[in-house]
Amino acid sequence: MLKTFITPLLRCFILFFITTLSLPLSAQDNLIIVGQAIDLSGPNAAVGRDYVAGITTFFDSINSHGGIHGKRVRYLVRDDQGNPANSAKLAAELIERDKADFLIGGIGASTVDAVVATSAFQQSKISLFAPLSGVQKQHGGRVVYWRPSAEQEMQYIFSYFDKLGIRQVGIALQENSVNHDMYQYVVNEIQRRKMTLSGVVKITGNPTELSRESAKLAAGNPNIVITVADTVATGLFLKSFRRSAPKVFVAGLSLTNLDTVAELAGRSALEWTVFSQVVPNPLGKKSVVQIDHSNMMKKFRDEELSSLTFEGFLVAKTLSRAMQNGRGGRDAFAGMTGQKNQIDLGGFLMTPDEQQNRISGFVDIALFRKGGGLLF
Template sequence: MVRAFCLCWIFMVGLVSAAFCQDGIKSDEILIGQSCALSGPAQALGRGVKAGMDAYFAKINAEGGVNGKKIRLISKDDGYEPIQAIRNTRELLDQDRVFLLIGEVGTPTSEAVLPLVEKAKVPFFGPFTGAEFLRNPFRKYVINVRASYYQEMEKLAEYLVDKKGLKKIACFYQNDAYGLTGLNGIRLALEKRSLQLAATGSYERNTLAVKSSLLAIRKATPDAIVMTGTYQPCAEFIRTARKIGMKETIFCNISFVGTDALLKEVGDAGEGCIISQVVSFPWDDSIALVKEYHDALKNYAPDSAPGFVSMEGYMTAKLFCMILSGLKDISRENFIREIETVKTFDLGGIVAQFDTSDHQGMNSVFLTIIKDGAIKPLDL
């Protein structure tokens, strides 16, 4: 009888321990997971987001962690490919048993893993994408920090059409969920202004096969081309367009392009290119968070240069820790509840605002321009 009781007790303790570990909560640390592109043509995006998050976690851990628990980020390379993102996510949930997923990079990868996330009821926090399906319909376990691609496209249309008076707008896009979201976003923005796209062209993810689409778009003689792609193919498109005579065309990109990587790739051909942004200018040290970000990079990631992508990663990591710090009883459901209860989080001059039916923290979109070989704010 005693032996049976002991065996039962050991079994129950084992179940409790397994559940405890499965949530990624340990006595001295919290495990969180990330799948992102650390190799391949989009690696600058994944590495940038990870660098920003690593810098903040190193800072908070050096200060004693969050309520005495260190944060450990497990990052896995998916090469910006959906199938590998699914494999990574399964490993993170089933083998690493992370508390939540953070900083997923990309629309097609996010779309691929979303069913796994929702089935497991695991928070999907701060994905580096403005995809509409992560916002509409409302999804309880998805927590967006940044503004959406639709909002970015609206801002570009406001500048190109309302301010500049341009009428012939074309779109070059990546042929997947990311590119199609951007394509639909600019179409909607133009329809609000009783306009239609002058031309469209696409390329396949993780390739530089842009020439045929470029030639098709050139026939429409557009005033501006709005691009929904990553930095290498967009740079290839712009460089080639300049070479074949499209000197006066305005090229526009949205934030996911990777501004700093685009600047490096496109060279002199990038002069005048416009990029929409969803975080504040990373060199504006009048903002407390920006100054803090620079100090953290200097102290904990001296090999990382400041930029829009790592700034977003830093913000995402800080917001995660702010939410976590308010939990007396750490669980996934309590984490979501804390977001919806507190609602407003001041990151240091930059505020994220949530609600029970709104899991997008920020709505601001800013425009920047490549001028004299540097990224500068665009005065509207």
């Protein structure tokens, strides 16, 4: 009796065990797995969430039409909380445990460095694609940047204001190892263009000192102040500087989180501020891909459009092109970065730079209009 009971039970267990093992393997054969570790709850959470929203939206759209070559895209996102060590650990798990076919980067140069240094990444055959970093560091060709470099963005800002006849330039500097090279670049560019350096404010955690230094810079009558700082430092500087100079241009780079700056400095402090942008106006309707981004965000997400949702959308569309060429690993992007002709994503044209391992060199500029909102 006992033997009769055990045998069917054992057979059921074996069948369940085999079925459980075979289902993920079968499913994974029909999936393209894209992994990403990015800040979703730390200092750059708003940036990360928008970027992820755009990427997710494009993959949702692709999957709703049957995927790529009959394979669905499975997009796995992990929150690194803005900590490079976390990002390295999570990226390694995505490679080793989740068997990611493609890996999208997180935010900042230190995060890129941490991920690339892991043994899991070093031993893999994949590239780190489209981190939100403007640093010109090649990592032996293992990192493929989608956005232009920070130097390209800064060059565009200088060229834009040079045409307006602006000659007096101030700098608001947050001193750290990341900002040192960009600060020197700005100083050299001021000299090269025969402009005048009106002064430098070092952004510290001391409000009294920052207020005093900001007032001193304003007294030097700069036409524009370039911020070499992260989002929080930019917000603190603007709050202080606007008390003395409400109508002096302040310029920053595209990875500045504008909502956070507004919270720290006040919405009115954003007037007379400009920020470089690496995508066209996300609210515009001039190209097919702008319209697609708008329509798909309405269909799949309940979030506002932003430059970063659009960048994520374009990054995912670029990645899908790499998937479609049938090549994996490090070869997936070789045809793109080495391409001599422009890449057209539906009215948005990208000019690859093989030397810098970058896909897009597009830079624009956006001005905050009175009452809020960006004017491209």
